[in-house]
Amino acid sequence: MGESTSGSDWISAAEFHRARGVSDWRVTGTGPQAVFTATSLSHAADLIAPVVAAAERFGILPDVDVRPEGVVVRISYRSPDGIPAAAAEFAAAVSRAAAELLLVPDPSLAQxxxxxxxxxxxxxxxxxxxxxxxxxxxxxxxxxxxxxxxxxxxxxxxxxxxxxxxxxxxxxxxxxxxxxxxxxxxxxxxxxxxxxxxxxxxxxxxxxxxxxxxxxxxxxxxx
The missing domain is CATH 3.10.180.10 (2,3-Dihydroxybiphenyl 1,2-Dioxygenase, domain 1)
Structure with missing residues (x-):
C-alpha cells in the first residue's frame, strides 16, 4: 500500500492532487471521484474489471456507478480520517485503464x-x-x-x-x-x-x- 509524503496512512485532498496521474479526479464531500463518459452501457462496463484489479492491488474499496452515459468511480470515505494514502495510486491506475478503453474523463461532472x-x-x-x-x-x-x-x-x-x-x-x-x-x-x-x-x-x-x-x-x- 502506498504512503503519503508525511508518512501517514491518510492524505489530504491537496496531497492527493499533487500525486501523478490523478488529473481526471476531484475530491468532493464523499472523497475522490472521477467521471468517465462512454458511448454505451457496455462501453462504460468495460472499466469494471480494471477497477476491481486496481482495488485489489492497492487495497482500496471503491464505489462504481455504471450508466449508459458513463461510469463514476468513487473512493468513498470509510472513516472520518481522510483519504487513504494508496488512493492516488489506485486513481492513476484507473485513469490509465480508462484511457486505454477510450473512456473520456469529464471532471466537471464530479459532485x-x-x-x-x-x-x-x-x-x-x-x-x-x-x-x-x-x-x-x-x-x-x-x-x-x-x-x-x-x-x-x-x-x-x-x-x-x-x-x-x-x-x-x-x-x-x-x-x-x-x-x-x-x-x-x-x-x-x-x-x-x-x-x-x-x-x-x-x-x-x-x-x-x-x-x-x-x-x-x-x-x-x-x-
Whole structure:
C-alpha cells in the first residue's frame, strides 16, 4: 500500500492532487471521484474489471456507478480520517485503464450532495434520522447510507433559534474549478446570494422561496 509524503496512512485532498496521474479526479464531500463518459452501457462496463484489479492491488474499496452515459468511480470515505494514502495510486491506475478503453474523463461532472440538518442547540436528532432513513452514524456528527447511495447527512447545532424550528439546507460539493460557475448558474436561475464571506471555500445561496443551498469547493483543496 502506498504512503503519503508525511508518512501517514491518510492524505489530504491537496496531497492527493499533487500525486501523478490523478488529473481526471476531484475530491468532493464523499472523497475522490472521477467521471468517465462512454458511448454505451457496455462501453462504460468495460472499466469494471480494471477497477476491481486496481482495488485489489492497492487495497482500496471503491464505489462504481455504471450508466449508459458513463461510469463514476468513487473512493468513498470509510472513516472520518481522510483519504487513504494508496488512493492516488489506485486513481492513476484507473485513469490509465480508462484511457486505454477510450473512456473520456469529464471532471466537471464530479459532485456529491449532502444535507445539512441544522438542529436546535439543545436537541439531538441524529438518532431519529438514522432510524427513519436506515442510515448509520459516521464520526461524531454525520450519518451515511450504509451503501453510500443516498446523500450524507451532517448534524450541527444552531444557536439563538427557536426549539420548534429546524433549518436544513443542501450542501453541493463540486470541484474547485467548477464552483464559481455553479454559483453563477444558480444566481442566474433566480437564486440569491445569502453569504459569500467564506468564498471560495463555499457560497451560501437561497432559492427564490428562501431554501438554502451551499455550493462548496473546500473538500477539493484542503491540506
Amino acid at each position: 456529491s450532495i449532502g444535507i445539512y440538518v441544522a438542529q436546535h442547540s439543545r436537541a439531538d436528532v441524529r438518532s431519529f434520522f438514522t432510524a427513519a432513513l436506515g442510515y448509520e452514524a459516521f464520526g461524531d456528527t454525520d450519518a451515511v447510507d450504509p451503501l453510500r447511495c443516498g446523500p450524507q447527512l451532517a448534524f450541527n447545532p444552531i444557536t439563538g433559534d427557536s426549539p420548534a424550528r429546524g433549518r436544513t439546507h443542501f450542501d453541493v460539493f463540486v470541484p474547485a474549478d467548477q464552483a464559481r460557475a455553479r454559483v453563477d448558474a444558480a444566481l442566474a436561475a433566480g437564486g440569491r446570494l445569502a453569504d459569500d464571506s467564506h468564498a471560495p471555500a463555499w457560497w451560501s445561496l437561497a432559492s427564490p422561496d428562501n431554501h438554502g443551498v451551499d455550493i462548496a469547493s473546500w473538500t477539493d483543496t484542503y491540506d
